């Protein structure tokens with residue numbers, strides 16, 4: 001390994017799928033694989049999760065669904081497109097790839113059922129229970145539930161909603177949304193129900209209904225913004241040392257000269273920066289892992305480079321690889337140090353790094 005490399009551990013992914021499955025209880029465990037499986041590669045992730053028994057996949061965009069369908073080929077899997085239908089032109093594209101739109105409004109329902117005389121007309125309904133992002137309002141869902149004519153034109157396979165505050169177990173909003181979702185679920189008794197993302201899955205089996213749809217925690221990040229030792233790290237970012245240099249006391253490191261050496265330091269300059277997904281701010285926060293120890297990041301992270309403190313560390317030489325995210329610098333810690341979320345960090349890590357896989361897809 002000499003390039004800046006994003007290593008995706010598919011065995012760890014499979015392990016985490018097992019953990020989520022355990023918490024899902026009797027509910028089926030699906031997977032959110034939007035944004036190229038949170039940057040981990042939706043083809044490899046989709047194939048491996050399918051082998052682990054996953055049969056329900058959630059993507060955001062139609063094109064992501066097409067990519068996943070191509071990867072899964074003839075394998076039996078439901079692929080839900082969270083955007084639903086963005087216009088009538090989506091209909092043939094959804095049908096051609098056997099994608100299931102998550103219908104988010106009565107207008108989207110209307111558009112989808114115009115395809116009602118064609119074969120593939122499964123649909124999911126997203127009902128908003130308080131987040132006010134996507135989904136039918138409760139009163140619209142009630143009206144639709146009474147409209148036999150409309151309902152006869154499609155097969156509502158799934159009714160879903162999304163939790164706004166599940167990452168904070170003490171927030172009372174989750175229980176409110178749970179109660180509302182129970183009522184919605186009752187309106188469509190033939191459909192499966194799905195409410196929980198990763199954090200919702202950890203809230204308890206009451207949140208599981210028929211299907212949970214975790215994303216984040218499959219990829220090894222804690223559902224509450226902190227490292228979760230029950231999960232295994234999936235993503236690792238390693239970068240080579242390009243240059244080692246001695247910085248005399250009083251000199252500064254990097255743009256903005258935000259780090260000043262108060263005593264002489266030896267630094268290693270690495271081939272990784274914010275164009276590799278690392279958070280640019282704040283200066284001198286966060287650590288890397290090298291030669292069995294945490295090494296402080298010094299100064300501001302540049303586009304392509306960053307510096308770490310390797311004072312007293314003989315192993316530091318050009319070409320040696322340094323862990324920036326991985327088993328020792330968790331995705332949660334690295335994100336936290338940079339003032340961003342694990343979601344943001346994961347989805348950025350594949351911006352430029354060479355991606356390689358451990359374990360079978």
Ligand SMILES: *Cc1c(COP(=O)(O)O)cnc(C)c1O
Pocket residue numbers: 032034058082162196197198199213214215216217
């Ligand atoms: C992203 C997403 C998920 C997965 O959420 P995580 O917090 O990553 O587990 C589930 N459902 C919907 C609607 C989503 O947008």
